[in-house]
Amino acid sequence: MDQVIDESLSLLEALSEAALLASGGRVIAFNAAAQALLGPSIEGASLEQIISHPAAIEALERSGQDSAEGIELTGLGGSRRHWLMQFAKIGNQAVLVRFVDRSEARAAEQMRVDFVANASHELRTPLSTLIGYTETLREQADELDGETRERFLSVVHEEARRMQRIVEDLISLSRIEAEKFTAPTQAIELAALVDQAIAGAERIAAERGSTLVSKVAPGLPGIAADRSQILQLLDNLLMNALRYGDPGTPVTVAAEVEGGMVHLTVADEGEGIAPEHIGRVTERFYRVDTSRSRSLGGTGLGLSIVKHIVERHRGRLSIDSELGRGTTIHVLLPLSVS
Numbered sequence: 001m002d003q004v005i006d007e008s009l010s011l012l013e014a015l016s017e018a019a020l021l022a023s024g025g026r027v028i029a030f031n032a033a034a035q036a037l038l039g040p041s042i043e044g045a046s047l048e049q050i051i052s053h054p055a056a057i058e059a060l061e062r063s064g065q066d067s068a069e070g071i072e073l074t075g076l077g078g079s080r081r082h083w084l085m086q087f088a089k090i091g092n093q094a095v096l097v098r099f100v101d102r103s104e105a106r107a108a109e110q111m112r113v114d115f116v117a118n119a120s121h122e123l124r125t126p127l128s129t130l131i132g133y134t135e136t137l138r139e140q141a142d143e144l145d146g147e148t149r150e151r152f153l154s155v156v157h158e159e160a161r162r163m164q165r166i167v168e169d170l171i172s173l174s175r176i177e178a179e180k181f182t183a184p185t186q187a188i189e190l191a192a193l194v195d196q197a198i199a200g201a202e203r204i205a206a207e208r209g210s211t212l213v214s215k216v217a218p219g220l221p222g223i224a225a226d227r228s229q230i231l232q233l234l235d236n237l238l239m240n241a242l243r244y245g246d247p248g249t250p251v252t253v254a255a256e257v258e259g260g261m262v263h264l265t266v267a268d269e270g271e272g273i274a275p276e277h278i279g280r281v282t283e284r285f286y287r288v289d290t291s292r293s294r295s296l297g298g299t300g301l302g303l304s305i306v307k308h309i310v311e312r313h314r315g316r317l318s319i320d321s322e323l324g325r326g327t328t329i330h331v332l333l334p335l336s337v338s
């Protein structure tokens, strides 16, 4: 038995996660991480004492065989922490117990759950409007005059378009996420894409009396990029700058080389974003003013798409904004290797 303990001690210390060796329901060896997690009185303690989780203890006692899948534990070392307790038989009498930290995985799972709930909610609102209006159009077909009917039909069309925008943005997000481990390698001329994005936004700029200004440094080297994603990034940033910038003010796109990367900025003069919102506007469906964003045709997904595109490009995104003055979005993108 002593030999088992000696051999196990060095093994335990080599593990990055909290781990202990137990025999006859008592702790006979442990590593520093286990002591940090389970407390200073871990030495010689009974497992029941240190893991107040009956199902886990029961499973441990039954552990004639190893538990590859392990047991989920909550609350050890803080109420928001989640652990996967795994154990394996060592020799005839001892059991190796490992505590794998699953807190981050759990938080990510929670985010996914919230995301599905939010997406469903965003789609349900226009859907209810669609159903309501089409029912009225059908049931009161004889009483509605032509003008009213046209008005109702355009509401139906507008709400269907809104649902389409949400679904398209959701598809974009999942496509970009699916590719996040493969960095783009194509060499792209950013100047041409900026011109293309500006041309695409020209009509909306004219409607708002705004001008679009390009200040791309001449002879800018190519970036390692995915052409359609960078165009999508520019579209989203230009659209935000036009929507949230004051009518009649310029929107400026600039790009230059800085510290071995291309520094792209999209700047507007407008309402700006209050400091407490800046950190959150890249979250999915987060808006400073939801009804305003909706009335402008926003989905609440634009900046989260931008963030994912920048991450996939191994770039950096930051937001610089002052209330009542305007916002500048900064994007750093890697140069293509030539």
Ligand SMILES: Nc1ncnc2c1ncn2[C@@H]1O[C@H](COP(=O)(O)OP(=O)(O)O)[C@@H](O)[C@H]1O
Residues within 6 Å of the ligand: 236, 240, 241, 244, 245, 268, 270, 271, 272, 273, 281, 282, 286, 287, 288, 289, 293, 294, 297, 298, 299, 300, 301, 302, 303, 304, 326, 327
């Ligand atoms: N240029 C900007 N100026 C001021 N606020 C902005 C700007 N860009 C984004 N925001 C804020 O961030 C929110 C999230 O932006 P985004 O993800 O593009 O969603 P959407 O524009 O569809 O609402 C917006 O609703 C708005 O409140």
Ligand SMILES: [Mg+2]
Residues within 6 Å of the ligand: 236, 239, 240, 298, 299, 300, 301, 302, 303
């Ligand atoms: Mg937007």
